[in-house]
Amino acid sequence: MNAPFIEQKARQNLAVVDCDIHPAHRTPGELLPYLEPRWREHYQTHGVHVRQALPNALMYPRMMAGGMRADSLPENGGPAGSDLDLLRKQHLDPVNVEFGLLMALSKGGMEERNPGLAAALSHATNDWQIDRWVREEPRLRAGIVVPQEFPEAAVAEIERCAGDRRYVQIMLSSRPSDPLGHRRYWPIYEAAERAGLPIGLHPVGYNGGHPSTGSGWPTFYLQEHYVFVACMEALAASLIIEGVFERFPKLKVVLVEGGFGWAPALAWRMDKHFEKFRKEVAHLKRRPSEYLREHIWWTTQPIEEPAQSRHIVEIIDWIGWDRLLYSSDYPHWDYDNPSFAFKFPMTEEQRRKIFRDNAMALYRLT
Amino acid sequence: MSRHVVCPAAELPPGTRKVVVIDGREIGVFNVEGRLHALLNRCPHGGAAICSGVVTGLSQSSGPGDYRLERRGEFLRCPWHGWEFDMATGQSWCDPRRTRVRSFEVKREAGGDLVMGPYVAERYPVTVEDTYIVVDL
Amino acid sequence: MRIPFAGAIDCDLHPPMPSMAQLLPYLDDYWRDQITNRAIDRMSFAMMSYPPNAPVSARADWRAAQTGRSELDTLRTDVLDAFGLYFGIANVMHGAIALHNDDMAAAICRAVNDWLRAEWLDREPRLRGSILVTPQDPAQAVAEIERLAPDQRFVQVLLPVMGEKLLGRREFFPLYEAAERHGLVVAVHAGSTYRYAPTIVGWPSYQFEDYVAQAQAFANQTISLVVEGVFHRFPRLKVVMLESGVSWLPMTMWRTDKTWRGARPEVPWVDRWPSEIIREHLRFTIQPFDAPDATAVGQTIDRIGTDQVLLFSTDYPHWQFDGADVLPDGLSPHSLMKILVANALETYPRLAQVATTLAAEQAKEDVR
Numbered sequence: 001m002n003a004p005f006i007e008q009k010a011r012q013n014l015a016v017v018d019c020d021i022h023p024a025h026r027t028p029g030e031l032l033p034y035l036e037p038r039w040r041e042h043y044q045t046h047g048v049h050v051r052q053a054l055p056n057a058l059m060y061p062r063m064m065a066g067g068m069r070a071d072s073l074p075e076n077g078g079p080a081g082s083d084l085d086l087l088r089k090q091h092l093d094p095v096n097v098e099f100g101l102l103m104a105l106s107k108g109g110m111e112e113r114n115p116g117l118a119a120a121l122s123h124a125t126n127d128w129q130i131d132r133w134v135r136e137e138p139r140l141r142a143g144i145v146v147p148q149e150f151p152e153a154a155v156a157e158i159e160r161c162a163g164d165r166r167y168v169q170i171m172l173s174s175r176p177s178d179p180l181g182h183r184r185y186w187p188i189y190e191a192a193e194r195a196g197l198p199i200g201l202h203p204v205g206y207n208g209g210h211p212s213t214g215s216g217w218p219t220f221y222l223q224e225h226y227v228f229v230a231c232m233e234a235l236a237a238s239l240i241i242e243g244v245f246e247r248f249p250k251l252k253v254v255l256v257e258g259g260f261g262w263a264p265a266l267a268w269r270m271d272k273h274f275e276k277f278r279k280e281v282a283h284l285k286r287r288p289s290e291y292l293r294e295h296i297w298w299t300t301q302p303i304e305e306p307a308q309s310r311h312i313v314e315i316i317d318w319i320g321w322d323r324l325l326y327s328s329d330y331p332h333w334d335y336d337n338p339s340f341a342f343k344f345p346m347t348e349e350q351r352r353k354i355f356r357d358n359a360m361a362l363y364r365l366t
Numbered sequence: 367m368s369r370h371v372v373c374p375a376a377e378l379p380p381g382t383r384k385v386v387v388i389d390g391r392e393i394g395v396f397n398v399e400g401r402l403h404a405l406l407n408r409c410p411h412g413g414a415a416i417c418s419g420v421v422t423g424l425s426q427s428s429g430p431g432d433y434r435l436e437r438r439g440e441f442l443r444c445p446w447h448g449w450e451f452d453m454a455t456g457q458s459w460c461d462p463r464r465t466r467v468r469s470f471e472v473k474r475e476a477g478g479d480l481v482m483g484p485y486v487a488e489r490y491p492v493t494v495e496d497t498y499i500v501v502d503l
Numbered sequence: 504m505r506i507p508f509a510g511a512i513d514c515d516l517h518p519p520m521p522s523m524a525q526l527l528p529y530l531d532d533y534w535r536d537q538i539t540n541r542a543i544d545r546m547s548f549a550m551m552s553y554p555p556n557a558p559v560s561a562r563a564d565w566r567a568a569q570t571g572r573s574e575l576d577t578l579r580t581d582v583l584d585a586f587g588l589y590f591g592i593a594n595v596m597h598g599a600i601a602l603h604n605d606d607m608a609a610a611i612c613r614a615v616n617d618w619l620r621a622e623w624l625d626r627e628p629r630l631r632g633s634i635l636v637t638p639q640d641p642a643q644a645v646a647e648i649e650r651l652a653p654d655q656r657f658v659q660v661l662l663p664v665m666g667e668k669l670l671g672r673r674e675f676f677p678l679y680e681a682a683e684r685h686g687l688v689v690a691v692h693a694g695s696t697y698r699y700a701p702t703i704v705g706w707p708s709y710q711f712e713d714y715v716a717q718a719q720a721f722a723n724q725t726i727s728l729v730v731e732g733v734f735h736r737f738p739r740l741k742v743v744m745l746e747s748g749v750s751w752l753p754m755t756m757w758r759t760d761k762t763w764r765g766a767r768p769e770v771p772w773v774d775r776w777p778s779e780i781i782r783e784h785l786r787f788t789i790q791p792f793d794a795p796d797a798t799a800v801g802q803t804i805d806r807i808g809t810d811q812v813l814l815f816s817t818d819y820p821h822w823q824f825d826g827a828d829v830l831p832d833g834l835s836p837h838s839l840m841k842i843l844v845a846n847a848l849e850t851y852p853r854l855a856q857v858a859t860t861l862a863a864e865q866a867k868e869d870v871r
Contacts, residue, residue, distance in 0.1 A: 070445035277711035430732035
């Protein structure tokens with residue numbers, strides 16, 4: 001299972017595209033300069049308004065260093081992921097990252113309940129990504145964060161940013177208030193299709209108002225970590241079954257940090273029971289698995305590690321080697337290093353696809 | 367097998383650790399309450415520089431709701447995925463058979479003995495009076 | 504594929520849900536008064552998870568065959584005889600479990616269980632029963648288990664997969680203690696009391712999505728039972744997942760095994776691989792088996808790592824298969840022996856007891 005690292009190192013020398021890097025604020029006030037005075041004052045007075053009792057804490061505290069790689073804390077202070085030099089030194093340079101896609105989780109307005117603040121936070125976070133990160137480091141690319149529960153404002157933010165090619169996708173929280181297939185979100189997909197940008201779904205940290213399971217809240221982080229999968233399964237099913245891809249045939253969706261080992265079983269289940277519900281969902285013209293295969297991409301981290309590595313190869317054979325995108329999740333604790341995370345043999349072509357070419361094509365990176 | 371003098375024993379008091387490069391390999395040498403451990407600075411799972419991880423004990427339990435920290439100082443937790451390794455053997459607690467950090471023999475040796483035998487002192491002029499931390503590769 | 508021999512044990516079949524009029528004789532005076540005078544007997548207890556006329560709730564040919572025959576005769580012809588069953592475990596998922604009044608829910612559950620005993624188990628020796636309990640009130644659930652446990656024909660306790668709390672939580676431990684002590688299995692069936700949205704991301708528009716989401720509910724319950732240490736505390740307990748779909752399981756095992764390696768200190772009583780605990784204590788019925796063909800079925804079993812965890816079911820009258828092809832393709836003859844009979848005997852202490860008794864009688868007969 002564990003090949004000597006020197007051997008693995010030799011196998012991983014090509015340039016990679018990392019589809020999941022998390023930039024963090026150096027100080028709690030970092031976004032303030034990017035907010036209009038009215039929202040700056042509001043934010044300083046009230047903070048965020050989310051669906052969580054402890055808005056500045058993790059309801060499921062992580063096992064390691066607040067959910068960070070314990071070795072990723074900058075020496076000059078500040079939280080993990082807040083220091084561009086350290087990001088370069090610890091990840092971009094040694095891993096040979098050609099492009100790194102930012103996933104700005106913190107205070108981006110995706111899960112904010114106040115509509116005005118939500119729009120202001122998204123606006124600020126998008127400007128901040130360019131100003132603090134992409135402008136400084138040409139290997140990085142931004143994702144357009146949107147106030148997703150207020151689709152009209154989300155569309156306006158997409159339209160404000162989409163002309164700038166440094167933004168390569170639209171980012172939505174995978175813990176929304178409603179299943180993302182609902183029609184109220186469709187204007188976002190229309191804007192995405194028009195802009196030619198994929199939608200990237202990523203768990204943000206706050207919930208959208210629903211417990212992590214259909215039977216209420218889990219007790220332990222070990223359980224909560226699993227629901228990153230459950231929300232991706234539910235959203236894939238929602239987008240497919242509610243007809244989003246039928247209505248927006250050019251839409252591309254990337255599921256980030258939700259694993260991919262579940263994809264065949266979900267497709268099998270949807271196809272198996274489709275016949276029984278066919279009349280209920282008469283808007284679907286094809287079997288659910290066909291939409292899945294045509295419209296959905298998956299990032300690799302945290303990669304499943306079955307005891308038998310052939311099992312993961314079977315899963316990828318089913319999904320398609322052109323559908324997986326390498327991601328590291330730097331600086332989070334469950335970081336995947338490309339030299340070590342893939343504990344199964346790959347051909348040179350398969351490696352090139354997963355580590356680079358699939359993302360280059362999907363995001364049209366140049 | 368070659369023997370390498372890492373440092374004078376006084377430079378590695380209890381509660382400290384040191385990462386040294388021997389034959390191109392990064393090796394972490396630990397002094398935990400007087401016990402010495404030497405481990406390859408590379409997690410066999412994800413490739414982290416594991417010797418920067420916390421040295422701690424093992425959470426044990428007799429059943430749901432019972433929590434105890436035992437074997438304090440005997441385990442190294444990887445700074446990335448938090449996997450626990452027994453520092454004495456390098457074995458992963460969850461999967462001792464298949465996952466282990468490479469460990470090396472490490473001991474204290476009197477300078478007098480070292481001067482007599484075959485050894486590699488990369489950085490330290492070895493004197494007869496002192497004691498040294500020595501790793502066998 | 505068709506069932507190759509007679510004598511199988513069907514771990515999930517459903518007699519039609521009784522109407523409140525059918526249950527009135529099984530209620531005491533107080534509850535009969537409440538239920539008639541509040542017109543509760545005119546309420547429908549059909550569950551959102553199984554709309555009565557929806558295709559999933561009853562296969563069309565079975566639905567048509569119900570007219571003009573007694574319910575028991577229909578069940579005999581369509582299932583017990585048709586598949587040559589040795590035992591069929593009857594699961595009645597009555598909507599009462601979703602009521603907010605715990606006492607009313609418990610009273611109706613008692614009536615359902617007594618009705619099942621009198622109208623089905625007493626009349627058909629091949630049937631075995633499940634004790635329906637209201638999960639949100641563990642104390643009353645335990646009382647109901649104690650009340651019915653002396654009747655050896657009840658072989659399991661029945662809970663819905665989506666209720667108010669995840670089933671690993673310690674408030675359910677008394678229920679598991681009682682089940683283990685009496686040699687009863689805990690069965691978890693698809694369906695929700697809809698206390699919360701059936702998905703983590705909210706309320707889907709379509710029933711199809713609700714049905715698809717049941718698989719995630721089973722995965723969450725599996726993890727909850729394992730990491731909360733239910734099987735550490737109750738080492739002889741078995742939990743059977745009914746109508747779960749099965750093929751989600753391998754990924755859930757992989758993922759939980761991996762996360763456990765880093766998160767183990769949070770739940771130190773989990774002292775071995777979660778997948779190992781799952782293989783030892785959890786069982787899964789094979790209708791539906793969410794896999795398109797023999798290859799996918801074989802891959803799923805290979806990834807689970809054993810066929811020991813699979814139990815035969817028809818899920819009658821739910822529409823999970825057509826014609827007589829009650830088994831998924833791709834099961835080896837050896838697997839079939841286990842899935843159709845042996846695994847159930849290994850899972851259900853009370854069925855094993857019957858089998859042992861019968862074997863002893865047969866041996867005596869042979870000697871004579």
